Amino acid sequence: MEDDSVRLDTRLAGQVRRYHTWPTIKEQNIAEHCWQLLRIYLCVVDKMDPHMVYHIIFHDIGEHATGDIPYPVKRNNPRLKEEMDLLELKSQAAQMEHWHSFKQIVLSEQDTKLFKHIELIEMAEFGLDQMNLGNHHGYIIANRCLEAVYKSQPCQRLAQYVIRRLLLFFEQCHPNEASYDEVEWWWFKSWEKFHANGKSEPSRRDPL
Secondary structure (H helix, E strand, C coil): CCCCHHHHCCCCCCCCCCCCCCCCCCCHHHEECCCCHHHHHHHHCCCCCCCHHHHHHHCCCCCCHHCCHHHHHHCCHHHHHHHHHHHHHHHHHHHHHHCCCCCCCCCHHHHHHHHHHHHHHHHHHHHHHHHHHHCHHHHHHHHHHHHHHCCCCCCHHHHHHHHHHHHHHHHHHHCCCCCHHHCCCHHHHHHHHHHHHHEEEECCCCCC
16 A cells, blocks of 8 residues: 555654643653553563563554544444554554564453553653643543552552652642542552552563
8 A cells, every 4th residue: 555654664653642632741652652661560570571561562553553542532432442443453463564573462361450550650650740841631641540540459569659659749749739638549658558458460471
């Protein structure tokens, strides 16, 4: 097809803009998002799983064909989500095949949950950064993502990470307008209860 020279260029996939329908100060693209995910992952595990690293780096390149569809759109339109997910998967497979680097990665249920938590935490961090820059719209992103992780019972290492992140946030800015004291997932003390939840760390597999 005429646009294959563009759509098969995985370098360009990394430049796809995220949050393109949301008011932001400073843009974030897929490449930065994936680096931030990898950074968080390496902070919360003792031993790196190559399967997870591979998934983190390449999981969003299919959006080169579709763009980054806003989360509420997919949530409120299941049929659209199914179609868009299929298009993204086809785009991802085409790119990986072109570069002779395609590997079929199927995450376990435990790893899938860990990845989702990490992705939500990264999005929360983006929202926190926006708040520090003076963009009050960032609160909606941060609040929604923190709530989702908190209510899904994260493991101890993730909870510890969030505590450190929130402590830094409150050191970096002094919010006056939002009622943080009324929302438990905004206070690091609330996350400490996950320290004793007894959940084990994600299992490790053999290298690729």
